């Protein structure tokens with residue numbers, strides 16, 4: 088599905104992403120994790136075609152990403168950012184309709200009426216009651232669900248998520264990840280998500296790519312990647328890794344310094 092061969096990105100003096108070899112198979116859900124400034128967003132920009140690599144190649148669906156037109160890329164790659172949607176007076180339904188843009192002809196029409204598809208997406212995401220509300224009147228959680236609806240309307244084969252749960256409370260974080268997971272089960276899409284929440288990453292992603300200073304510091308299943316040694320080396324913090332009592336995924340407990348413990352005694 089995706090192959091990176093020595094793909095890297097330089098901004099002036101800064102090598103934001105060192106040459107990276109990486110393969111993503113169709114249907115996988117990868118989490119990209121690493122400290123601030125380690126190159127995660129840069130990697131997503133290469134994968135979405137927004138930025139060209141300074142070296143190496145990015146191949147998506149058997150073809151160099153630079154050879155696809157913008158509209159072609161939009162037909163199979165969807166990107167959802169931290170704040171999925173700006174405040175806008177467009178309604179929820181109108182925003183979902185915008186997701187159909189890559190499929191419209193030059194008169195802004197599609198060969199098939201997209202309304203049934205949009206209705207079924209809104210039903211899945213519990214958006215039907217909100218469909219005529221302007222987005223700028225919605226809560227953060229409702230707005231992020233609308234953003235998800237827009238990318239679902241795009242029917243991509245590859246979904247890129249850039250810290251999509253950052254501004255959500257824990258209930259909406261979980262709800263968002265479960266909706267994405269459900270969509271993946273139904274459609275078989277491939278997902279690459281940048282996540283700061285290691286515990287969510289461990290529960291939802293099949294594999295994790297660890298970045299440190301623009302370099303790959305490991306790639307593999309969460310139980311191999313989320314170890315106390317690796318996290319100390321990459322993030323410079325002490326953690327305790329426990330097994331989730333319900334599903335066995337590795338969960339990261341942060342350990343405050345002994346000074347903090349003494350304060351409470």
Ligand SMILES: Nc1ncnc2c1ncn2[C@@H]1O[C@H](COP(=O)(O)OP(=O)(O)OP(=O)(O)O)[C@@H](O)[C@H]1O
Nearest residue numbers: 098101102103121122123124125126127128129130
């Ligand atoms: N457009 C740019 N111009 C110059 N430097 C850039 C640009 N984009 C990123 N960088 C630099 O590249 C490095 C990697 O940045 P990037 O945003 O990819 O990291 P990140 O892991 O996504 O960080 P964060 O977790 O804070 O979002 C940083 O040193 C950053 O300052």
